[in-house]
Amino acid sequence: MKVTVFGSGYVGLVAGACFAESGNDVICADIDPAKIDLLNKGGVPIFEPGLTDLIKRNKAQGRISFTTDLKKATLHGQFCFIAVGTPPDEDGSADLKYVLSVAKTIASYMEDHKIIIDKSTVPVGTADKVRAQVQTVLNERGAKLTFDIVSNPEFLKEGAALDDFMKPDRVVVGVDNKAAGDLMTELYHPFMRRQENMIIMDIKSAEMTKYAANSMLATKISFMNEIANLCDKVGASIDHVRRGIGSDQRIGHHFLFAGAGYGGSCFPKDVQALIKTGNQFGESMEILKAVEAVNYRQKAHLLKMVEGRFGKDLAGKKFALWGLSFKPQTDDMREAPSLVVLEGLLKAGAQVRAYDPEAIEETKRILASYPQFANHADQVSFAENDYDALPSADALILVTEWNEFRRPDFERIKSSLKVPLIFDGRNLYDPERMVARGFEYYSIGRPQKDRA
Numbered sequence: 001m002k003v004t005v006f007g008s009g010y011v012g013l014v015a016g017a018c019f020a021e022s023g024n025d026v027i028c029a030d031i032d033p034a035k036i037d038l039l040n041k042g043g044v045p046i047f048e049p050g051l052t053d054l055i056k057r058n059k060a061q062g063r064i065s066f067t068t069d070l071k072k073a074t075l076h077g078q079f080c081f082i083a084v085g086t087p088p089d090e091d092g093s094a095d096l097k098y099v100l101s102v103a104k105t106i107a108s109y110m111e112d113h114k115i116i117i118d119k120s121t122v123p124v125g126t127a128d129k130v131r132a133q134v135q136t137v138l139n140e141r142g143a144k145l146t147f148d149i150v151s152n153p154e155f156l157k158e159g160a161a162l163d164d165f166m167k168p169d170r171v172v173v174g175v176d177n178k179a180a181g182d183l184m185t186e187l188y189h190p191f192m193r194r195q196e197n198m199i200i201m202d203i204k205s206a207e208m209t210k211y212a213a214n215s216m217l218a219t220k221i222s223f224m225n226e227i228a229n230l231c232d233k234v235g236a237s238i239d240h241v242r243r244g245i246g247s248d249q250r251i252g253h254h255f256l257f258a259g260a261g262y263g264g265s266c267f268p269k270d271v272q273a274l275i276k277t278g279n280q281f282g283e284s285m286e287i288l289k290a291v292e293a294v295n296y297r298q299k300a301h302l303l304k305m306v307e308g309r310f311g312k313d314l315a316g317k318k319f320a321l322w323g324l325s326f327k328p329q330t331d332d333m334r335e336a337p338s339l340v341v342l343e344g345l346l347k348a349g350a351q352v353r354a355y356d357p358e359a360i361e362e363t364k365r366i367l368a369s370y371p372q373f374a375n376h377a378d379q380v381s382f383a384e385n386d387y388d389a390l391p392s393a394d395a396l397i398l399v400t401e402w403n404e405f406r407r408p409d410f411e412r413i414k415s416s417l418k419v420p421l422i423f424d425g426r427n428l429y430d431p432e433r434m435v436a437r438g439f440e441y442y443s444i445g446r447p448q449k450d451r452a
């Protein structure tokens with residue numbers, strides 16, 4: 001089948017590569033010439049495990065190509081996926097200008113029937129806007145062409161995106177006619193070998209499903225963070241509480257870890273956008289407002305722990321920071337908790353030496369371009385590896401739970417730091433064992449009676 005994917009970011013590249021891997025003829029289009037140039041030269045603009053090899057293999061076999069030629073891309077695909085960004089507008093609602101611009105492009109160049117599929121995360125009612133945009137341009141052209149609008153939200157997780165796409169828990173497809181649903185089922189059939197888990201529904205429900213899913217996940221995180229903070233105060237352990245409640249099948253064990261708050265390109269903006277949709281329809285979305293407020297506070301929680309130990313003035317202090325990306329297995333820094341920690345440390349006068357296995361280049365780009373980091377560049381340096389961040393630091397602050405941080409050489413950490421002191425924003429280590437190893441150790445929701 002012929003597939004075009006507009007937008008060659010995380011979602012577009014993963015979808016394009018996976019559709020190619022299952023034998024389809026795919027063109028990935030983007031308006032960013034640098035990105036397409038890199039892809040055509042064999043590079044991949046993002047870090048996602050397995051993606052480079054998958055693209056390389058399918059490119060070599062002629063099943064995937066990359067272009068900035070939007071006309072060529074439109075003419076190619078029977079299926080035209082829209083996988084462009086939907087960043088928050090100034091008021092928190094999803095900015096649809098990129099989505100509608102692709103709709104306009106498709107309508108301007110199409111010469112036969114197209115299935116136009118919205119894979120970007122978009123508010124309820126966007127399919128109607130896309131349909132109106134396409135029809136307006138076709139009318140202007142005097143072109144009597146037919147098209148389908150489909151909603152097919154994406155649920156992949158960065159860091160495990162290929163697996164999520166190839167072996168999905170479910171594929172949600174919103175359609176307004178059976179023929180479009182059947183074609184989507186055929187396209188996704190290769191990914192349904194484990195189980196038939198295509199959920200076909202109406203378009204508005206599909207659009208809402210994506211926001212409801214991300215908002216539920218964000219709610220779990222904020223809920224557990226709030227409970228963890230209370231555990232700290234009352235002397236309970238969030239580890240025990242998590243196991244205790246997770247074993248209730250109605251709750252389940254997944255996604256119950258307390259930490260330094262959620263970030264990334266999806267949860268923050270999708271929670272905000274759903275609150276905005278609620279406002280537009282007279283629903284005040286109280287739970288989601290609280291989810292957002294708790295997360296905002298939680299991102300500064302590590303910083304508060306550092307201040308609690310050292311005071312607000314951190315001039316003359318030096319900190320080692322492990323983990324910058326918003327979660328492991330990605331170089332994505334969008335809304336990363338590390339940025340809040342970094343900003344707070346720098347503004348309080350501290351020096352920071354940071355390490356991340358993948359996100360250092362992206363962090364350098366952010367430090368150079370975000371106004372809050374202006375005038376602080378000389379306070380930050382980057383380490384070659386995790387241990388290289390430690391020498392003569394007053395403490396290690398762990399922000400992202402990369403695997404390599406899970407079982408480090410504690411003796412080496414101890415001998416490198418000025419004093420053996422760790423602030424752990426991801427609860428990676430056992431508090432009692434850390435005390436036995438001679439560390440002063442702070443984590444989230446696991447108070448210690450006998451801190452070293």
Ligand SMILES: NC(=O)c1ccc[n+]([C@@H]2O[C@H](COP(=O)([O-])OP(=O)(O)OC[C@H]3O[C@@H](n4cnc5c(N)ncnc54)[C@H](O)[C@@H]3O)[C@@H](O)[C@H]2O)c1
Nearest residue numbers: 007008009010011030031032083084085086098120121154
């Ligand atoms: N990143 C994720 O984990 C994830 C998961 C599920 C859903 N989503 C949703 O998918 C959508 C895309 O997210 P992403 O992370 O891939 O975004 P991204 O920012 O990584 O990529 C978007 C790409 O679209 C390109 N683009 C913009 N306008 C274009 C146009 N008119 N024609 C062609 N290309 C154009 C941009 O240059 C960019 O390369 C968003 O709505 C997001 O919420 C993301």
